[in-house]
């Protein structure tokens with residue numbers, strides 16, 4: 001399994017391959033590190049977030065958002081050029097072509113588990129088909145918690 005996580009100390013984005021035997025995450029920039037428990041991982045299935053220990057993870061397609069947008073934009077531009085050239089069949093063909101690629105990519109892309117609290121991505125993990133998808137309400141709870149923590153930190157710093 002591969003974990004993509006942001007260092008909680010210096011915010012650097014790190015990539016690490018982990019397993020039941022390699023249970024240590026560290027940072028390439030600073031001396032932050034975390035060793036998770038053996039029970040946190042079951043084969044290739046994470047039982048909770050391996051970067052912060054949080055229990056809630058959502059399942060989504062491991063699809064780079066930028067790539068999807070780029071494809072939509074490329075399809076629209078090419079299709080518009082074809083319309084402009086009065087090539088109607090081409091214009092429609094191009095749109096269908098890009099829609100088909102999008103669909104194929106979406107189906108072919110593996111799932112990834114994302115942590116509500118630290119947004120770490122657990123890639124190449126074994127994921128149950130019925131693992132919950134993104135829940136806006138739950139996410140809102142984590143967002144509020146984040147705000148409260150930031151406020152508490154500000155107060156304790158004496159500001």
Ligand SMILES: [Zn+2]
Nearest residue numbers: 007010027030
């Ligand atoms: Zn760091």
Ligand SMILES: [Zn+2]
Nearest residue numbers: 049052115118
């Ligand atoms: Zn986490």
